[in-house]
Amino acid sequence: MRVAIVGASGAVGQELLRILAERNFPLDDLVLFGSERSAGKKYSFKDKQYEVKLLQHNDDFKDVDIAFTSAGASTSKEFLETITKHGTVMIDNSSAFRMDDDVPLVVPEINAEDALTRPRGVIANPNCTTIMMVVVLNPINKLSPIKKVHVSSYQSASGAGAAAMQELQQQYKEMLEDGKVSTINKFPHQLAYNVIPQIDKMTENDYTKEEMKMYDETRKIMHSDIRTSATCVRVSSLRSHSESVWFETEQPISVNQIREALKKAPGVTLVDDPQNYVYPMPLESAGKDDIYVGRIRKDLASDNGNTLWLTGDQIRKGAALNAVQIGEYLIQNGI
Ligand code: 2RA
Numbered sequence: 001m002r003v004a005i006v007g008a009s010g011a012v013g014q015e016l017l018r019i020l021a022e023r024n025f026p027l028d029d030l031v032l033f034g035s036e037r038s039a040g041k042k043y044s045f046k047d048k049q050y051e052v053k054l055l056q057h058n059d060d061f062k063d064v065d066i067a068f069t070s071a072g073a074s075t076s077k078e079f080l081e082t083i084t085k086h087g088t089v090m091i092d093n094s095s096a097f098r099m100d101d102d103v104p105l106v107v108p109e110i111n112a113e114d115a116l117t118r119p120r121g122v123i124a125n126p127n128c129t130t131i132m133m134v135v136v137l138n139p140i141n142k143l144s145p146i147k148k149v150h151v152s153s154y155q156s157a158s159g160a161g162a163a164a165m166q167e168l169q170q171q172y173k174e175m176l177e178d179g180k181v182s183t184i185n186k187f188p189h190q191l192a193y194n195v196i197p198q199i200d201k202m203t204e205n206d207y208t209k210e211e212m213k214m215y216d217e218t219r220k221i222m223h224s225d226i227r228t229s230a231t232c233v234r235v236s237s238l239r240s241h242s243e244s245v246w247f248e249t250e251q252p253i254s255v256n257q258i259r260e261a262l263k264k265a266p267g268v269t270l271v272d273d274p275q276n277y278v279y280p281m282p283l284e285s286a287g288k289d290d291i292y293v294g295r296i297r298k299d300l301a302s303d304n305g306n307t308l309w310l311t312g313d314q315i316r317k318g319a320a321l322n323a324v325q326i327g328e329y330l331i332q333n334g335i
Contacts, residue, residue, distance in 0.1 A: 001331070003027040004064045004088070006079070007071030008052050009038035011162040012093055015320035016068050021046050025324060026331060031064060035071070057082050064088045065335060066327050070319070084121035089330060091123050091323045095209075098124040098217060105220045107131055108325040109266045110138045115326055116333060123326055128318025129153050129210065129232060130217040133243055135291045135317070136310050138222060139265040143257055144249035144304075149228040151214065154235045154242040155199055156282060159314050160186050165238055168192060187234060196234040208232055240282035241318065242311040248304045255296050258306060262293055267317065272296055280311040289316055 003020070007013045013034075020027065030045055032052045039054035053060065055075070061067060061083050069076050069083065070093040077096045084090050097103040097120070104114035105124045115123050126134075129151075137146055157168040164186035171181040171192035181190050189196050200209035207215075211230040218228050235242075262268050271280045272294035280292030291312035299305030312318060 001027045001066070002029045002031065002064045003327075004031045004033060004061065004067040004083075006033040006055055006067055006069040006075070006083070007093075008032035008043060009034050009041055010070055011158060011165070011315055012070040012319045014043075014162070015315045016070065016324065017043060017045055019316070019320050019324045023324060023328070025327065031060070033060070035075075055079060059086070061088045062086045066091060066330065068320075068323050068327070069093060070323075080120070080122060087121070089118065089121055089123065089335060091125060091326050093125045093319055093323060095127065095213065096124075097122055098126060098213070099220065100124075105217060106326050107134055107138075107221050107322060108329050109135055111221055111223065112326075112329045115329055125319065125323045125326065126217045126221060127210070127213040128159060128241060128314040129155065129230070129243065130214050130221070131318050131322050132241060132291050132310060132312040132314075133214065133228075133245060134218055134221050135265070135267050135312075136245070136262065136293055136308070137218075137226075137247060139261040139268070140247070140249070140253070140258055140306075141222060141224065141226075143253045143261055144251040145224065146226050146247050146249050148248045149218070149226060150246040151228060151230045152244045153199075153210075153214075153230065153232045154195075154237070154244075154282075155232060156235065156237040156239050156241055156314060157186075157191060158239040159199070159234070159241060159318075168236060168238060191234060191236050194236065197231065199232040199234055237282045238286070239313065239315065240286040240311055241314045242280070242282055242309065244307070244309055246299055246302070246305060246307045248299075248302050249306075250304070252304050253306065255298060255306065258296055258308070262296075267291060268293060270294065279309060282311050285311040286313055287316070288313055289321055291317060 279294035
């Protein structure tokens with residue numbers, strides 16, 4: 001089993017290296033690829049050093065079985081043919097192919113088997129906010145189909161990449177030292193001591209692209225006509241996203257039923273004792289695999305509604321871990 005990581009120097013690429021090692025992913029050889037900026041850098045994996053090769057249009061993927069790509073949508077589109085032409089399966093973290101009809105969009109806890117039909121050799125990894133929400137909504141959907149969702153996200157700097165995390169830390173430092181920030185590159189406004197109610201570009205219906213990803217991807221993964229209205233917000237936590245989710249089911253369901261379903265759900269941990277100040281928080285879910293859920297309660301504004309709060313590490317389950325789990329599923333099914 002020969003595995004490649006494209007975008008090895010980025011936040012997700014680095015997390016892929018850690019997760020492949022932690023989970024003892026059954027690989028015999030590893031090849032790292034990157035842009036001109038990262039070609040030549042060296043990273044260690046299980047006590048061996050690997051040098052990042054320049055990603056080019058050649059036959060470098062000839063003997064690669066699985067390529068985890070995380071280098072942005074335009075790179076994924078440009079290199080799809082180069083990566084897949086010899087039969088390599090591409091597990092792509094970008095938004096390039098997520099909504100294409102002939103590309104499966106997979107969260108293994110929900111629709112793993114969709115990964116087995118991949119006419120173009122590529123499987124798309126969903127957006128982080130969608131992955132985190134559907135892992136929690138899917139077990140509830142089995143109690144009674146969910147018709148409507150309202151969600152507000154609280155997305156950390158990590159969602160914008162490693163440089164954005166550094167920028168947030170730099171902004172806090174500048175605020176403390178100079179009382180003002182001089183570095184605003186990765187976000188449209190100062191993020192330190194602020195929240196920004198826009199992630200990604202606006203679309204014609206006045207929702208952002210990030211918000212439309214939550215609408216479209218949720219339907220595709222859950223094979224459902226569920227309608228999601230999202231407001232995605234960048235907050236000044238460093239790593240790990242949070243979401244406040246209101247949902248309406250076809251039939252009324254109780255908080256107890258939801259708790260019991262979530263206790264049994266793969267990839268979910270219940271942290272729900274608010275009377276004792278116990279609920280999920282991004283500081284605690286950072287670096288962990290599960291999605292943490294709490295504040296589960298009856299919605300006061302809707303008869304069939306309930307509401308909950310969740311947090312999850314956007315770089316792990318929101319990106320790298322989900323991709324590795326897809327790879328593991330493929331191997332279990334004889335890739
Ligand atoms: C963000 N959704 O948080 C992005 C990352 N995929 O900005």
